[in-house]
Amino acid sequence: MKSLGLVLTFVGLAIIAGCFFLTPPHELNPADSESGLKAAAAATYGGFIVFGVGIVMYISSLPFANEKK
Numbered sequence: 001m002k003s004l005g006l007v008l009t010f011v012g013l014a015i016i017a018g019c020f021f022l023t024p025p026h027e028l029n030p031a032d033s034e035s036g037l038k039a040a041a042a043a044t045y046g047g048f049i050v051f052g053v054g055i056v057m058y059i060s061s062l063p064f065a066n067e068k069k
Contacts, residue, residue, distance in 0.1 A: 005058030012051025019044040 019040040 001061040002058060005054050005061060008050055008054030012047050012054055015047030016044060
């Protein structure tokens with residue numbers, strides 16, 4: 001579960017970075033949600049969701065402080 005959470009976290013970061021760095025300058029803003037179908041906002045927000053799910057999965061697999069296995 002821990003490694004799956006880390007993989008999802010890195011995939012989410014890759015999606016977010018790809019949306020911000022690979023969107024051509026003549027296209028619409030990646031963070032603009034009111035710009036139509038060519039906007040990368042849906043993929044950017046999807047990347048944030050995947051990143052958040054990965055973080056939650058990773059953190060939930062860690063033991064609590066001072067907890068013995």
